[in-house]
Amino acid sequence: MGLRIGVVGAGSISVRGLLPHLAREERVELAAVCDPVVGRAAAAAERFGVGRAFVEYEELLARGDVDAVTIASPIGLHYEQGKLALQAGKHVHFNKTMTLTVAEATELIELAKSNDLRIVASPGEMLRPHHVRTRELIAEGAIGTLSWVSCGAAFGTYHQDESVRGGNDVLSNIDPSWYFRKPGGGPVYDMTVYALHTVTGILGPAERVTAMSGVRIPLRGDVRTDADDNTVMLIDFGGNLFCVATGTAAGGMRGGFGGTYYGTAGTIDGLLLNDEPFDFPNRDPSELSPRGPGNQALLPHVTGVHREIEEQHVYEDVMQLVDWVVDGKPSIVTAEHARHVIDIIESAYRAATTGQTQELTTTF
Secondary structure, three states: OOEEEEEEOOOHHHHHHHHHHHOOOOOEEEEEEEOOOOOHHHHHHHHHOOOEEEOOHHHHHHHOOOOEEEEOOOHHHHHHHHHHHHHOOOEEEEOOOOOOOHHHHHHHHHHHHHOOOOEEEOOOHHHOHHHHHHHHHHHOOOOOOEEEEEEEEEOOOHHHHOOOOOOOOOOOOOOOHHHHOOOOOOHHHHHHHHHHHHHHHHHOOOOEEEEEEEOOOOEEOOEEOOOOOEEEEEEEOOOOOEEEEEEEOOOOOOOOOOOEEEEOOEEEEOOEEOOEEOOOOOOOOOOOOOOOOOOHHHOOOOOHHHHHOOOHHHHHHHHHHHHHHHHOOOOOOOHHHHHHHHHHHHHHHHHHHHOOOEEOOOOO
């Protein structure tokens, strides 16, 4: 039998990615799933062969017979649910973003350590070999002296248009409203977090951040937006090396989740060095286009049928936890890295409110 995992939340990421991946993973036993919408967890359990279904999260922890949980609920719930899991002796994988604040992240890190439990906190962007090679190319001087970086993401109508919205059954009529509401909504916590993990993974910890932020689209359908949906950050990595990072209502910044790196002797943009593809381990030119969608097929566990299922990176991060717990193989997808990114986000919102540049207090 594999590691017994409970899936917390049967929403979009679970139905499209987590459950179909884990149902096909021999090293995992899908022991339990929970969701507060009556009937949704039961429907998910039937479709994906999950052992038990619960409406209440506390019931999953008490009676789900799990070793670990993957928390795939709205971001504003992650801290409390993670804390309960750790207190119950369960290892935890957090779908992004782990918590809303540095204080919450620190409490969970210390709780895990005191109970000899493991946390893997998505997204594991530095598992992608092209990001590692980008870091090496910059260190080797391939683009001269690095000057600045651009990265970011935009909401658009992505979450409203997902395949699990607007259907006639409990697994295809999932409400996206939380993405636009506090706590935990907005494109920065949901999408820019990928870019921030990548850029800090490549450049190292940041030192300061300032930002402007607010609500640009006040109404999305019947949902009134109260979480900022239009944020532009300026991040200082020291030595006058800066990054512009966006989490906006529309219009993505050049670089996207991976970043574009501008140097005195050239530019790295995605998989291109000065507009030409660069090599990195396991690259298969016949299979991956230079601007493919994150090159998820290069992630260590994404093989076979998993290449045909959505959200491969989420499956990869869960398997990082499996390897850590079962084989004792620590993952680079750490809670400390996630906490530093949370520091950037929390400080950016504080800077936007106060008009004052914020000093970051964490590292990894």
